[in-house]
Amino acid sequence: MQNLVVLIKGAGEMASAVAHRLYRCGFQIIMTELEKPSMVRRKVSFGNCIFEGSWQVEGVESKRVRNLKEIQEALAKRKIPVVTDEKCEISQILNPDIIIDAILAKKNTGTDIKGAQVVIGLGPGFEAGKDVHAVIETMRGHDLGRVILKGAAQKNTGIPGPIQGITDDRVLRAPRAGVAKNILDIGSIVKQGDIVGSVAGLPVFAKIDGVLRGLIHDGLIATEGQKIGDIDPRGQIDYCNTISDKGRTISGGVLEAILFLLNDANT
Template sequence: MKKLVVIRGGGELATGIAHRLYNTGYKVLMLERQFPSAIRRNIVFSEAIYDGEASVERTTCYRADDLKQAERLLKEGNIVIMVDPEAKCLGKLRPNVLVDAIYAKRNMGTHKDMAPLTIGIGPGFIAGKDVSCVIETSRGHNLGRIIYDGIAMPEKETVEARALMKASHSINSPCDGYLEAGHPTAYVINKNELIAKLHVEGGHVLEIRTPIAGVLRGMLHDDCPVRTGLKIAEIDPSTKPANCMSISAKSRCVSGSVLEAIIAWENQQPKKSRLPWYKWKKMRKDS
C-alpha cells in the first residue's frame, strides 16, 4: 500500500502526527490497546476504540475490528485505528514507515527491523540503534528536534523540566480500580469539586476532587480500568475551554518533525524511474 504509515499509539501526540500525515497525503493506520488511557479525549483518535469513530479538527478516524476491515477503510481514504498493541499486523502490511508514539517513556518493543524507517517519539529510544531517528518531546529549545544519533532528554530531566511549569495540575489514581467520570473535558470547575469516582475492590468508592479551580483539560474515559499512579485527570487554570478542543502546539511541532523526517528519508531513496526494475527491486530488498 503506497504511502502507508503505521503509528503505534493513539494518544495526543500520536493523533497530532496522524492528523498532519493524513492531511499531507499519507495513509495512516494507528495501533492501540483495548482500553486506551489518553485523558484529553476531545483531541485523541484513540476514542474511536470506544466509540467506533473520533473526529479531531474536521478529520475523522474510524475503528477497524480486524486487519481486513482496516485495509478496506485505508483504501477508501480514511484514518484507521485498531486494537493491536503488539503490532502483529506489520508482518502482512510491511509499511515503509513506523512511528512509535505510545509515549510510555520507554521502548515498548519497537525495533529497526519493523520497517525501513522507524521513528521513536520522546525518551526511551536510541536513535541509530533501536530506531532510525528520535523526535525530542521535552518543551524548550530542542522541542521537535530530529535526533539521528543518541537519545531524547531522559525522563528524569523531563520530569524536572515539567516541575517548573506550574500552569496545569495532574490528578493521579490513588489505587487500582475503575473510573466513573463526572464531567466532560473542557468543563469549568471550582476548587474541591467532585470530578470523578473510583470504584475499587470490595465495592468501595473513592471520591476524586480537584485541588484547584480551572478548566478540566483531560479526563480518562468512563469505566476505564486504572492502576495506582496513573494520571486520570488534568486541570489547567490558565487555558480556555475552547483550547481543549484543538491540537496542542507541542503536538503540531512534533508532528511537523515527523513529517520532515519521512520526507527527508523518501528523498534519499533511489527513484524507480531512474533504474532498471531488477536493480530497483534489489536495492529495495537490501534497504
C-alpha cells in the same frame, strides 16, 4: 505520498497529532491501540474511536477496525483505521513503509529499526541508529520537536510540562487502584476543591481552577498514581477540542524526519 503506508503505534494525543499532520500531507495512515486505552485527552485522540466506533479530530475521521479488510475499506473512504493490536502484529501483514512508535511508554516496547524503511520513535526509550532511524524530542523546552539522528531524547523527569507555571497540580491522579468513575465531563469549568470523579470510591479533587481538558474513559481500571485527568489553567474550553502546541511541534518534527530520511535514502 499516497503510495506510502505509515503505521503509527498508539492513537493517543501525540500519536493523533502526528497522524493528523501526515494525513493532511497525503500519507496513508493506520494506527494501533490497546483494547481499553487510557488516553486522557480523548477529544483530540483518534483512539477514542475504540470507545465510540468513529471519532473526528479537527475534521479528520478515524474508525475502529478489526481486520485487514476493514482497514482497506477505511482507507478507501479516506478515514484513519485504528485496530486493537497491543503487539503491533499487523505490521507483519501490512509491511508499512514507515513505522512511528508514538506510545510514549518511556521505553521501547518492541520497535525494531528493521521493521520498515523509516522507523521513528517519539521521546525517551529509543536510540537513533540502533532502535530507530530517528528520535523526536518530546520534552517541552528549547529542543521540543528536534529530530535526533544519533543518540536519544532527554530522559523523562516525571514532572509535567508547565502551563502558566503550573506543573504537578494540573494533573489528576488516581488516589488508589480501582475503577475510575467520572462525575464531570471534558470541557467542564472547575474550581480548586471540586470533585471531578472517583477511583475505587475515593474522590478525585481539582487542585487548581481551570478547564477539565482531559479525562480517561469512565469505567476504566486505574493503577495508583496513574494520570487520569488534566486541568488547563488557561481556561479556554476550545483547547479541549484542538491539537496542542506541543502536538503540532512534535508532528512537525516527525514530518521533517520522514522527508529527510526518504530523501537521504534516494541520494
